[in-house]
Amino acid sequence: MKIIKFPKSPKLKYANSLIRSVNEVLSTKDRQVFFDLTATEELDALAISFLCGLINMTLENNPKVSIKYPLNKKIKSVVKLLEKSITSDKLHETKIQSNSFQLRKVTSNNNLYIEQMLTLLQIELKFGESTRGSLRIVLTELLTNSIDHSGEKACYICLGRWPNSPYLHLVCLDFGVGIPAKLRTRFPELDNDVTAFKNQHEQGLTTRRARDGGRGYRLIQDILMANKGRLNIISNSAKVSYKYDKGDYKVIASKEGFTGTCVDIQFNPSRGGFEETLVKQHIEDFF
Amino acid sequence: MKINIKKICGEDIISRDAGKKIRDLLLENWSAKCIEISIGKIPIGSASFFDEAFALLLKREAKTIDEIKHKLKFVDICDDDRKLLNYVLMARITEVKMKA
8 A cells, every 4th residue: 555645735835745755656666555635735736737647647556546635624525536536537638627726637729628628717717808818828838838748648637726825827747858858858958947947938938940930939938028927837857937027037957856747827817918028129010 | 632631630730840841742742732720629728739731831942931821821819829820920930031
């Protein structure tokens, strides 16, 4: 039997504990696995994405997964919803939805899932068309990046709003090769993951340097800058934290590394971002 | 000449691979006076797709923006996709000008 404990607050600030769980799951085979959430008092997009990914990953190599539920009733109901959806559809596209969040496990470049999520959440959370349009661009870019570049052909996308946060929270998580690892394969002179991220930040975050393409993260950054949101990326052994609302930009080593990429975005729902980008960059109306 | 993006690309209308299919088809039929492009009801929302399908006509195929504007007619493009298309076109125009 293997017990994997979830922390009290599995949010971005304490993401290392989630990363540690990934590595525990990867080293566990042919055992009965318990995810212990008894101490967990809050969940958000990050925790939900990791929990789903971890359970799916565990089921690939272990016969049984069980969850010890949180003591908090609200959190418990969310976890039950997740458990039911994942364990009954373990080999299929996972769709989980509640009034305040949507999660999909996506295994192809199919934007229908993104439209579904945006439509359902726009009804509940009542954000405007400008916000929806900007979110669509960001989500689509993150999806294609994961499916085309991670090597895993699957990612978890979670979008929603949680109490005590003014932001919409958006997470795209995959357990693929990781951005720094891919950069360093292409550019061996980048001698560690932090350097890889920093170097690419100076030239735009892309694994497609000197090839056509690679504008995706640049556009995400432009949108978030106009939106005054936040971009966080944890991949391999490095972390990126860009707080556009505060003008605070950091690339640092992660205490715990993992094979994969987690993009965690905090998006200001009262603003768009893409419209302002068009104005700022004086984009002409060719069509 | 009419191109229906959904019919050509199927489920994937957002990746660079999907965009390349469209660009290849455009080039095969570039002698046509007018090429009508239909996207359908679901917005594409992908900078990568629009760049690969249309904007790279500027950089890789040496087409001018005037040629592209004159030849391509988007019959049902939504406002969000139209703005994204203009964004990627502008980016490539700027890039081509800087290299010239």
